[in-house]
Amino acid sequence: MVTCHNLVLGTFIFVLIGFLSLSEGRKSKWYSGKALSNLTSLGLFDEMWNQDLKPILIPRISGTENNILVRHHIIDRLKALGIWHIELDEFHEKTPERKVKFVNIIATLDPSAPKRVILACHYDSKKFPFEFIGAIDSAVPCALLLALARELKCLLQHRKQDLDTTLQLVFFDGEESVREWTETDSLYGSRHLATKWQNSIQPNGRNNLYSIAAFVLLDLIGNRQMKFHNYFPLETSQLFEILIKIEDSLLRRNLLHRDFNGAYESMFSQTLLNLPFGGIQDDHLPFFKKGVNVLHLICYPFPSVWHQPSDTENNLDKRSIANFKQVFTVFVAHYLKLDSWLEVCPIIQSK
Numbered sequence: 001m002v003t004c005h006n007l008v009l010g011t012f013i014f015v016l017i018g019f020l021s022l023s024e025g026r027k028s029k030w031y032s033g034k035a036l037s038n039l040t041s042l043g044l045f046d047e048m049w050n051q052d053l054k055p056i057l058i059p060r061i062s063g064t065e066n067n068i069l070v071r072h073h074i075i076d077r078l079k080a081l082g083i084w085h086i087e088l089d090e091f092h093e094k095t096p097e098r099k100v101k102f103v104n105i106i107a108t109l110d111p112s113a114p115k116r117v118i119l120a121c122h123y124d125s126k127k128f129p130f131e132f133i134g135a136i137d138s139a140v141p142c143a144l145l146l147a148l149a150r151e152l153k154c155l156l157q158h159r160k161q162d163l164d165t166t167l168q169l170v171f172f173d174g175e176e177s178v179r180e181w182t183e184t185d186s187l188y189g190s191r192h193l194a195t196k197w198q199n200s201i202q203p204n205g206r207n208n209l210y211s212i213a214a215f216v217l218l219d220l221i222g223n224r225q226m227k228f229h230n231y232f233p234l235e236t237s238q239l240f241e242i243l244i245k246i247e248d249s250l251l252r253r254n255l256l257h258r259d260f261n262g263a264y265e266s267m268f269s270q271t272l273l274n275l276p277f278g279g280i281q282d283d284h285l286p287f288f289k290k291g292v293n294v295l296h297l298i299c300y301p302f303p304s305v306w307h308q309p310s311d312t313e314n315n316l317d318k319r320s321i322a323n324f325k326q327v328f329t330v331f332v333a334h335y336l337k338l339d340s341w342l343e344v345c346p347i348i349q350s351k
Contacts, residue, residue, distance in 0.1 A: 044151055045322055052077060052150075053143035057133050057313050062124045062174045062188070063100035070123055070142075071103055074171055077146045078107050081153050084169075085111050091192050095178040096185055104189045105171040107149070109156055113166035115213045117335060119145055122175030122189070122219070122283055126307060133312045136303060138175075140321060141218035145169050148329055154345035155338040165213055167336060172283045187283055194286035209290055214239060214335075216295045217284040221324060223303040224317040229269050231279035232288075236295040239335075244268045246330045247323075256326060257319040267324060273300070297328075 056074075060067045078084045089104035105123070108116065121141035125134035133139070149156075149169060156167065174188025197208035214236065230240040244266070250256045251264055258264045278285050284294040305311040333339065 044147065045318075045325070047150075048143055048147035048325070049318075052146040053139060054313070056123065056139040056142055057135060059132055060123065060125045060134070061127045062102055062176070063098075067124060067173070071105065071171075071173070074105055074123060074142065074146065078105075078149060078169070081150060083153060083157055084109060084149070089189070089193050089196065093174075093188055093192070095188075097178050100174070100178075100188075102174040102188050102192065104173055104193050105169075106193075107169040107171075108166060109168070110166040113164060115165040115211055116168045117165055117213050118168045118170055118215045119148070119332070120170040120172060120215065120217045120283060121145060122172040124173050124176055124189075126176035127178060128307070128309075130309045132307070132309065135305075135311050135313055135316050136220050136222040136299075137306060137311055138219050138221075140222035140316065142171060144218065144221065144321075144325055144328065145171070147325065148332060151329065152333065152338065155333065155341050156336075158341040158344050159336060159338050165336065167332070175283050181281070186281070187286060190283035191286045194290055194292075198290055209287070209292055212287070212292050214295060215284060215287050215292045216297065217282060218297050218328075219282055220299040220302060220306065221297070222316045222321050223299065223305065224320050225265060226267050226299045226303075226320055226324065227269050227301070228267055228297050229271065229273050229300055231273065231275065231296045231298075232294055233272060235293045239295045239331075240268065242334065243327060243331055244270070246334070247327050250323075250326055250330070256323045267320075267327070 056070050058066050058070065060070045075086060078086055084107040087106040087108070089106060090101065092099055092101050094100075121138045121144075123138070123142050125132055125137070125139075170193070172189035172193070175186070175190065177186040179185055194209070200208040202208065202211070216239075228243075230237060233240075247256070247266060247268055256264065273279075278288055279296055280298055280300065282296065282298060284292075284296050288294045303311075305315050
């Protein structure tokens, strides 16, 4: 793109039950102290870090063997859950250097649902003369989506039967430019998929883009003092406001990591930025230009490690990642109204 933890799932469940300001029409029911203790003692963050994230922390330029390894890792992690319909969007496209095979990964909970909310990231990394890992760009976002799919599995299974809006995960290939960023040398995967869906007509006469209720894109996540902005105030302000409310609720219950001095700086800024049409250029842009509502969760200003050799695991901030993970998990659960099934899935074990 160009300019224009050790918290746990149990904690998320605790907050979601009491977070009624975002769940109209439901009654609050609090777990016992023992149950809350069990829920908040689960250590799923380490599983995300070791099992989801670390295998992605390698150079993974589109069309290379490492890119294939990471693709298989993502697919294998999703297949192991047994609830996702996985589709590969494969195509070849000429780049400034050579013709490259790109592969987008699309995982859908219920392909028959009339509406879907998309959570997306890119799994490729940029080619540089030096070894570039791309930890924030975008290994961490990929790991966050894999962890969310696993930790919400039980809730999603029970919700699936009457879910009018399903969840879809998209892992784009070819977000990065091969040389300098241009309209044709960038966003290979998202440009291809947006056009493909635009040209795919459903039985109701609408194309596949019409069924997208919201497109949520994660990028540049993992550094200390991340700041996210409402880049599309006319389209998705309500969703951004929900993120702000969730963060505030978690913080008031002391369920987010603070600095060592007890301070906490909000991740979500209400300051509007003066950016060009479409905001920061990223994988959302081909969809936004075709009328899809976008929530772009990208850190801005860009972190100092952006496109530098220092964008590695060593420079990730676990506290910040854990905080974002908690807020984002509650956000997704709220959007899909998963709290009705909390008693069915009171504890989700890490395996």
